Amino acid sequence: MTEHLVHYQGFWLTPRTALKGLLWIQDHFKPRPTDIFVATSPKTDTTWLKALIFATVNRTRYGFSEHTLLTTGPHDCFPFLDIFVDGNHRSLQDLDGDPKDVLVSKWLFMNKLRPKQLPPFSLEEAFGLFCQGISHYGPYWDHVLGYWKASLETPEKILFLKYEDLKMEPFAVVKRLGEFTGYPFSLEEESEGVVEEMLKLCSFENLSDLEVNKTSVLKFSRDIMVDNRHFFRKGEVGDGKNYLTEDMIQRLNAITADKLHGSGLVL
Ligand code: A3P
Numbered sequence: 001m002t003e004h005l006v007h008y009q010g011f012w013l014t015p016r017t018a019l020k021g022l023l024w025i026q027d028h029f030k031p032r033p034t035d036i037f038v039a040t041s042p043k044t045d046t047t048w049l050k051a052l053i054f055a056t057v058n059r060t061r062y063g064f065s066e067h068t069l070l071t072t073g074p075h076d077c078f079p080f081l082d083i084f085v086d087g088n089h090r091s092l093q094d095l096d097g098d099p100k101d102v103l104v105s106k107w108l109f110m111n112k113l114r115p116k117q118l119p120p121f122s123l124e125e126a127f128g129l130f131c132q133g134i135s136h137y138g139p140y141w142d143h144v145l146g147y148w149k150a151s152l153e154t155p156e157k158i159l160f161l162k163y164e165d166l167k168m169e170p171f172a173v174v175k176r177l178g179e180f181t182g183y184p185f186s187l188e189e190e191s192e193g194v195v196e197e198m199l200k201l202c203s204f205e206n207l208s209d210l211e212v213n214k215t216s217v218l219k220f221s222r223d224i225m226v227d228n229r230h231f232f233r234k235g236e237v238g239d240g241k242n243y244l245t246e247d248m249i250q251r252l253n254a255i256t257a258d259k260l261h262g263s264g265l266v267l
Contacts, residue, residue, distance in 0.1 A: 012138050021082030037152045041135050041143045042194050043105040044097050045163045047231045050078035051202040057183050064197050073228045075218050083220050097163030100240030100252050103130045142258035167237050170199050208232035
């Protein structure tokens with residue numbers, strides 16, 4: 001995870017993993033109408049959303065006591081398309097949150113993956129680059145806006161979600177996910193508490209406490225591996241403010257207001 005980023009078609013990507021995967025996808029991948037994609041900017045809660053979608057679309061296959069998510073990490077259940085390249089899914093979805101939380105979560109995550117022989121990556125440095133749009137799959141705002149606009153143009157194909165909404169109204173969002181992915185919850189399932197069971201299964205507390213997520217490793221490539229536990233840190237809205245200075249907060253708020261101006265999107 002010390003790879004330099006390259007700028008390709010407006011976004012910053014790691015050359016040996018993300019860019020390689022993307023080029024392969026652009027040349028060879030043939031999506032099917034029933035495919036489901038999760039299109040998140042890193043650290044905007046990909047892990048939670050993958051677990052919820054996997055649990056939703058497969059809910060008739062597994063009982064909650066012997067569920068695959070209890071023994072397999074969310075990223076192995078629902079692989080990264082650009083990394084594993086052979087995924088198979090329907091339509092597009094997106095999940096984004098406050099850029100302050102995203103920056104801090106990303107900075108803490110990248111420092112955990114950084115080889116010990118290198119000096120720590122300072123928050124000031126990460127902040128400066130993030131503001132210029134230089135971060136994995138960044139500029140963050142361009143990613144968010146791209147999917148926001150596409151979701152307005154084709155709402156039947158793209159469901160735009162915010163981490164904060166999922167945190168605040170998980171029941172309603174999971175029901176929406178069920179409808180959108182073509183696996184709506186029946187009244188009977190609702191009265192049997194299936195949605196609540198799924199939320200419990202996919203909760204931060206439950207997933208982060210499972211052996212597979214405490215000890216197993218996710219293999220991105222032959223030489224890039226990430227401990228599953230690094231995908232679970234705090235899982236709270238607003239934690240970014242505990243790390244950033246007042247000046248940093250104001251600058252990020254100003255960039256966000258400027259970039260989103262006129263789009264109708266509020267983060
Ligand atoms: P924090 O670093 O703010 O705690 P991603 O999955 O895109 O890598 O995003 C990781 C963020 O999602 C981390 O945020 C992590 O703690 C949080 N997260 C992971 N699993 C979660 C879950 N089941 N519920 C809520 N948040 C979760």
